[in-house]
Amino acid sequence: MNNRFYNLVNEFMRRVIGISKRPAHGFPQRFLSHYNFVVAGGGSGGCAVASNLAKHGSVAVVDPADSHYYQPMWTLVGAGIKTTEQSRRRQKQCIPNGTTWLQTSIEGFDPEENSVSLHGAYKDKKITYDYLIVALGLEIRFDKVNGLTETLGKNGVCSNYGAGNADYTWEVLSAVKGGDLLFTFPNGPIKCAGAPQKIMYLADAHLRKAGVRRNCSLTYHTALPAIFGVPKYASVLSSLARKKGCGVETKSNLVEVDGEKKEAVFENLETGEYSTHTFDMLHVGPPCAPLPVYATSPLADSAGWVDVNKHTLQHNKYENVFAIGDCNSCPTGKTAAKVAAESGVLYENIQKLMKGEKLSGSYNGYTSCPLTVGDNKLVLAEFGYDGAILETFPFNQANPMWLTYFLKKEVMPPLYWHGLIKGTWRGPGVFRKLAHLGTV
Ligand SMILES: Cc1cc2nc3c(=O)[nH]c(=O)nc-3n(C[C@H](O)[C@H](O)[C@H](O)COP(=O)(O)OP(=O)(O)OC[C@H]3O[C@@H](n4cnc5c(N)ncnc54)[C@H](O)[C@@H]3O)c2cc1C
The missing domain is CATH 3.50.50.60 (FAD/NAD(P)-binding domain)
Structure with missing residues (x-):
């Protein structure tokens, strides 16, 4: 039976599962040799993007990990304020519905052939894709x-x-x-x-x-x-x-x-x-450092990061390849906040590409660093390319404040689990524009 048939079955199951609300990842268990979208890595960026792409075709998320961590919490864990267990979810709770989770590692990329090679149970197997999103993080x-x-x-x-x-x-x-x-x-x-x-x-x-x-x-x-x-x-x-x-x-x-x-x-x-x-x-x-799996592949720039246009997040050589998060070459701070902002741009641009239109989403390098400074206060640094200040609130966020610490400790974790990795939290850009009447 050919790939098209499997893709049709996959698409049919995705829709049925979507209606019945059964957990869709990994189901059907059948290994397809072709997916519309292959998402390499199921961390912050991989889940965010896969959640949205599941509406547009078959999606394979390739990631070997059993656990998914909200890494920004580890600072508070080190200070005895939270526990590692509070930062952890089982990966199968995080992989988006409507996608197929291949629980294995990617061993190599062949963008000329639109394929990736897999490890472990899938050893010696390759999967091909229409679009590839690299979200492998760093080492x-x-x-x-x-x-x-x-x-x-x-x-x-x-x-x-x-x-x-x-x-x-x-x-x-x-x-x-x-x-x-x-x-x-x-x-x-x-x-x-x-x-x-x-x-x-x-x-x-x-x-x-x-x-x-x-x-x-x-x-x-x-x-x-x-x-x-x-x-x-x-x-x-x-x-x-x-x-x-x-x-x-x-x-x-x-x-x-x-x-x-x-x-x-x-x-x-x-x-x-x-x-x-x-x-x-x-x-x-x-x-x-960049992970060897992409650093030694044709996707890498001279420093080893996945070589993307810093505004569109599209690969500079392979137009059906995008990268998000820690692994890409965007010259800005590598954070989950960056992932959130990038996920909206990447999703917009991939839809444009699918329609054969000009990519219009433009990432401004937004990243954020919530600097806990003790006494339940925080300096909320938010900036973009070339150090442009991109603060969300209409007050000076360099002043240590209780409110921003509360956001970090209590609001950002649920925003991550229920917004970012579900592909719906795309950063505070809209709020920033409202708060500053579109001037920032
Ligand atoms: C101590 C600490 C504090 C932080 N504080 C903050 C903060 O306050 N605010 C903030 O915004 N960010 C913070 N971050 C950074 C943030 O957590 C990361 O930038 C973000 O999670 C990166 O997301 P990602 O998707 O690029 O990578 P990850 O979330 O790391 O995901 C990469 C995924 O790829 C998978 N993978 C790896 N190799 C392979 C392979 N060969 N094949 C298939 N899958 C593979 C991994 O299993 C993993 O699931 C902090 C990080 C740390 C460590």
Whole structure:
């Protein structure tokens, strides 16, 4: 029986399932060799896009993971405010209805043949597509810091990055009675560039509450030349760090950790000199990198990211390929907020392409960094390409506020589970335009 027949059956089942509200993912279980849409990765971006595309044809979501995490919660997990379990859902609850979940990894891309090759139970199988959406995220590279992999999760060396890792951050922090606490930001790309310093402010607040802050020194070592990449927020954060008595070392890059000796080695990126600092707690913001599966494929740009037009999100060479989220080459902060804004643009553009029309959706680089600064307050950084300020509210969001902290802690998680990954929350662009009467 040919692919067309299977696609018809698939489409029929999708509609029937849609009516009966039965869980549609993975049903029919039959493996099709062709789908209208292949979505590579079922994380934030993959689910958001697949939810919408299910209305337009057969969709395969390829992802091996059993669990889906709301990663922005891990900062709060590290500070003992939420738990890892609260950040987790079973993947089968998240894969959108009306799509087929192939629970395996993609091993390779052949965009000339419109095909991807699969791993595991589907080994040696290829699936072809009319349209491909790459949403594979990125890779956390603890191994790029000498000695880190061996000691992470013990000896006071922790990181909120990676599923389950933030539990140890809280274990270490809640036991601190005094000593040196170091927080690091890597030399190179990282998802959620604010997360490495958010945990420092939360640690500061916890230590004050525990009555041991005066016994502790807290220092933020960042490989960047400033505390934050956008000047408006950098100046507020610098004075906050000063007020809280937190040291800030810029152009200081963690290169080596000796967990047993409790020593961290930093390279000064300006002078090339190395210095060794002892620690009682070391929180690492890890180097991140493109995943080899796309970095070594024809889809990659010279840095390894999926090479897309930064406004349309369409691949620069293969017009039926799009990419969303951490894996794409858009020069802006890699966050779930970025995914939300991109998902609307990508959906609009793919529909245009299907109709043979000019792509009109244009992504402005919107990203957001909710910087928890302690005392139940937050600096809500929102910006786009070239540091353009894209704040939603009609007040200065650089001021630490209780309201924005409440949004981060209580509103954003349900917005993620019930809006973003369902493809309906496409970022606050509409509210921003209303609040600023269309001027921002
Ligand atoms: C500590 C921390 C704090 C953060 N804080 C915030 C915040 O406050 N605000 C914010 O907006 N963002 C924040 N983020 C960032 C945000 O979570 C990510 O940017 C976002 O989830 C990226 O979505 P994605 O779809 O690109 O990737 P992911 O959601 O990571 O999904 C990638 C998917 O691809 C799958 N996959 C990988 N390899 C393969 C393969 N070979 N084949 C098939 N599937 C594969 C994975 O299993 C995964 O499900 C934070 C992240 C961290 C770690």
